[in-house]
Amino acid sequence: MSTAQELDRRGRRRQQTIDEILDVAVELMEAEGVAALSLSAVARKVGMQPPSLYQYFPSKMAIYDALFQRGAEQVLEAQRKARAEATTTDQRELGLVGITAFSRWCIQNQVLSQLLFWRTVPGFEPSPEAFAPAVDGLQDLRSYLEQSVAAGLLHPDAASDDGLALYTAMTAGVLSQQMANEPDATYENGRFTRLMPVILDMFYERYKPTRGKK
The missing domain is CATH 1.10.357.10 (Tetracycline Repressor, domain 2)
Structure with a gap:
């Protein structure tokens, strides 16, 4: 696989993770309220540790x-x-x-x-x-x-x-x-x-x- 293809695949994978994080955030906001969003709760539901979430979103x-x-x-x-x-x-x-x-x-x-x-x-x-x-x-x-x-x-x-x-x-x-x-x-x-x-x-x-x- 070429370097360009690998970068493209990584980019798609990253975007998929971002979309999943946002989808989960909406689900939690529906249940708990818009202002009650918790990064820790998002990370748990996505299946990652909170520090890993910061690689995609540095803050709430x-x-x-x-x-x-x-x-x-x-x-x-x-x-x-x-x-x-x-x-x-x-x-x-x-x-x-x-x-x-x-x-x-x-x-x-x-x-x-x-x-x-x-x-x-x-x-x-x-x-x-x-x-x-x-x-x-x-x-x-x-x-x-x-x-x-x-x-x-x-x-x-x-x-x-x-x-x-x-x-x-x-x-x-x-x-x-x-x-x-x-x-x-x-x-x-x-x-x-x-x-x-x-x-x-x-x-x-x-x-x-x-x-x-x-």
């Missing part, structure tokens, strides 16, 4: 950072895939497609959702690299709102920083209520997630094209 915050990036990449991919496969060109319908994909992912990945959208770990701040997919997601949202403005469906203020803040606060608020009160419900059956179409209607009403005109 490093594991949180890797999980933040994993979650941010997944939720971004879920929304982009849903919009790409949508059979409509109607802007409001595309908005609901995006919200639905986002909400379903959050409900199916509640541990990562807590890490991404609610500050459940004191002192944790994602690195710029881990946060980059989240920035891309916000830019996708701004682009969607700008397209709705260009189509004459929204006032230009909808694509402003305040517009994005209101949009994300409304959707995240509904999801927070859903996961706090009915964590086992599906998106379609959730008492709060069923309101997502209403949330979108409220946003469009708030930023209707005639806003501010008398």
Whole structure:
């Protein structure tokens, strides 16, 4: 076996171990709580000594950072895939497609959702690299709102920083209520997630094209 092949094999093996560590971390966070993650518990469940774990993650915050990036990449991919496969060109319908994909992912990945959208770990701040997919997601949202403005469906203020803040606060608020009160419900059956179409209607009403005109 050549040196390059050996290095490639080692790289794959290392990545497999990293993925296993992260999967185990999520399992433990589901059982014990996001902020209660223990490196020793992760090492035991993976089948290695804690010092060996440090070869992959030097600290608990490093594991949180890797999980933040994993979650941010997944939720971004879920929304982009849903919009790409949508059979409509109607802007409001595309908005609901995006919200639905986002909400379903959050409900199916509640541990990562807590890490991404609610500050459940004191002192944790994602690195710029881990946060980059989240920035891309916000830019996708701004682009969607700008397209709705260009189509004459929204006032230009909808694509402003305040517009994005209101949009994300409304959707995240509904999801927070859903996961706090009915964590086992599906998106379609959730008492709060069923309101997502209403949330979108409220946003469009708030930023209707005639806003501010008398």
